[in-house]
Amino acid sequence: MNQVEKRNQLITEWILEAGEKIKDSFKETIQVEQKTNRNDLVTEMDKKTEKQLTENIQQYFPGERIFAEESNNKDIQDLSGIVWIIDPIDGTLNFVKQQNDFAIMVAVYEDGIGQMSYIYDVMKGELYTAIKDKGVSCNGQPIEKAQDIALENGLVAISSPLLSGDNDAVRKIGRKSNGVRMVGSAGLETVYASTGRIVAYIAASLAPWDIAAGKLIAEELGLVYTQHNGRKVDLLQKNPVIVATPTAHETIVEMLTQKV
Amino acid sequence: MNQVEKRNQLITEWILEAGEKIKDSFKETIQVEQKTNRNDLVTEMDKKTEKQLTENIQQYFPGERIFAEESNNKDIQDLSGIVWIIDPIDGTLNFVKQQNDFAIMVAVYEDGIGQMSYIYDVMKGELYTAIKDKGVSCNGQPIEKAQDIALENGLVAISSPLLSGDNDAVRKIGRKSNGVRMVGSAGLETVYASTGRIVAYIAASLAPWDIAAGKLIAEELGLVYTQHNGRKVDLLQKNPVIVATPTAHETIVEMLTQKV
Numbered sequence: 373m374n375q376v377e378k379r380n381q382l383i384t385e386w387i388l389e390a391g392e393k394i395k396d397s398f399k400e401t402i403q404v405e406q407k408t409n410r411n412d413l414v415t416e417m418d419k420k421t422e423k424q425l426t427e428n429i430q431q432y433f434p435g436e437r438i439f440a441e442e443s444n445n446k447d448i449q450d451l452s453g454i455v456w457i458i459d460p461i462d463g464t465l466n467f468v469k470q471q472n473d474f475a476i477m478v479a480v481y482e483d484g485i486g487q488m489s490y491i492y493d494v495m496k497g498e499l500y501t502a503i504k505d506k507g508v509s510c511n512g513q514p515i516e517k518a519q520d521i522a523l524e525n526g527l528v529a530i531s532s533p534l535l536s537g538d539n540d541a542v543r544k545i546g547r548k549s550n551g552v553r554m555v556g557s558a559g560l561e562t563v564y565a566s567t568g569r570i571v572a573y574i575a576a577s578l579a580p581w582d583i584a585a586g587k588l589i590a591e592e593l594g595l596v597y598t599q600h601n602g603r604k605v606d607l608l609q610k611n612p613v614i615v616a617t618p619t620a621h622e623t624i625v626e627m628l629t630q631k632v
Numbered sequence: 633m634n635q636v637e638k639r640n641q642l643i644t645e646w647i648l649e650a651g652e653k654i655k656d657s658f659k660e661t662i663q664v665e666q667k668t669n670r671n672d673l674v675t676e677m678d679k680k681t682e683k684q685l686t687e688n689i690q691q692y693f694p695g696e697r698i699f700a701e702e703s704n705n706k707d708i709q710d711l712s713g714i715v716w717i718i719d720p721i722d723g724t725l726n727f728v729k730q731q732n733d734f735a736i737m738v739a740v741y742e743d744g745i746g747q748m749s750y751i752y753d754v755m756k757g758e759l760y761t762a763i764k765d766k767g768v769s770c771n772g773q774p775i776e777k778a779q780d781i782a783l784e785n786g787l788v789a790i791s792s793p794l795l796s797g798d799n800d801a802v803r804k805i806g807r808k809s810n811g812v813r814m815v816g817s818a819g820l821e822t823v824y825a826s827t828g829r830i831v832a833y834i835a836a837s838l839a840p841w842d843i844a845a846g847k848l849i850a851e852e853l854g855l856v857y858t859q860h861n862g863r864k865v866d867l868l869q870k871n872p873v874i875v876a877t878p879t880a881h882e883t884i885v886e887m888l889t890q891k892v
Contacts (some may be wrong), residue, residue, distance in 0.1 A: 410810070432781040447673050465787065465811055469787050469829065469830075470787070470809065470824075470829040470830075472829065513773075527725065527726075527729050527730070527816070530807060532812040532813070533811075534808030535796070535803075535812065536795070536803045536807050537803070537807075538803075543795075543796045543798075546792060546795070546796030547797075550670070550725055552792040552795065553815065554812055554813055554814040555813065556787070556811055564730075569732065570730075
């Protein structure tokens with residue numbers, strides 16, 4: 373993939389502009405629809421943001437494929453060539469209920485490998501950018517690699533359905549840590565793990581667009597990003613996910629797979 | 633209690649000044665000590681902040697009693713007269729691990745009734761102020777009363793030890809809601825319930841200084857603040873706490889007391 377700089381500049385502009393439109397939308401009433409269940413929501417702003425990003429990509433990079441949450445492109449059966457993976461609003465429940473703690477996520481993959489990725493915490497105005505092998509920055513400031521802190525010396529994020537469910541191992545992981553925190557946005561929780569606020573994030577079921585941008589950010593900062601059994605995630609389907617420091621990752625995989 | 637305006641002005645100054653000192657402290661290494669267990673921490677900044685607030689109160693309001701977390705004043709056996717209730721840093725684990733999502737909390741009670749209270753989200757720069765019968769403001773802007781939203785139509789905060797433990801009823805409450813969020817600061821979670829970001833906050837065991845400021849803020853905005861069994865909290869000891877909209881409160885008390 374060439375012209376990384378040019379792409380980076382364009383994508384950054386598109387995301388910041390989309391963020392402004394989302395903030396403006398709070399002046400109006402948010403229109404909400406249910407998707408698969410009462411906690412799986414989509415708003416006009418998810419659709420508008422995705423449409424705008426898609427149009428931008430088609431204008432500047434015609435022919436490149438797009439894999440995005442709200443269109444849920446059924447034609448994406450493989451990740452060959454360049455594929456854009458987009459979640460226009462990650463944390464839609466937070467967007468609707470809190471008007472806070474949601475993110476725009478964009479990733480550019482080539483032959484299944486993350487090349488560039490973006491997580492924008494709209495309300496904090498923090499744009500995290502990862503370029504493969506070049507590290508991660510937040511609003512242009514480089515981020516240091518995460519320290520390899522053990523589960524028992526850090527906070528851990530666990531997704532709400534997972535910790536509210538019947539999984540004893542997950543509760544044990546919570547008790548082994550210093551405490552559980554839950555933000556409700558896979559992207560922001562991955563950023564928090566990547567920047568050392570927490571040592572791990574564990575989720576029951578993340579879609580490709582929940583994973584793609586965060587995975588590159590996490591890996592560039594030295595974290596491990598896998599399924600619960602320690603295997604690689606599959607970006608063509610939903611995955612149970614762990615993002616963690618190497619040491620915490622080892623402990624968590626052991627505790628989840630032994631079902632102790 | 634007279635001179636509410638003068639008190640309000642002084643307390644606001646003291647808290648903003650304390651917040652600046654806490655932010656400055658991030659330039660140095662944080663010195664941490666364990667209290668009762670590995671997740672009950674105290675730092676130099678907790679002690680310094682409490683000492684400074686105590687000195688300010690003693691200078692301007694000599695003779696008024698102070699009930700504060702780090703001094704854990706054993707002489708406070710009743711709440712007669714004016715009592716200041718202070719948590720210099722609520723969410724010390726977040727302060728140490730995240731440098732984010734912690735609060736300075738100050739409350740002035742008279743004969744057991746909250747008169748004025750303050751929760752300062754230091755990193756966001758948001759100071760919530762409640763004056764009895766006069767409502768709540770954030771940085772001087774009045775906050776509207778919370779809407780009475782039901783548990784099944786909102787997010788809920790549950791404390792980490794409670795949801796990671798063996799309480800089936802609490803997990804059921806999590807599943808009945810739209811989802812669980814966990815910030816790790818009783819003060820901020822009470823603010824989030826009071827301002828409508830979540831419909832309830834449930835904690836296993838809060839001390840008087842975790843409760844005092846938030847209780848007045850919550851009640852001024854129309855929320856209900858009780859123990860898990862629906863009884864009034866006792867500000868001389870630890871309490872299992874629910875802060876919730878009236879409708880969500882009724883549902884949660886029922887679910888917690890039936891142990892369904």
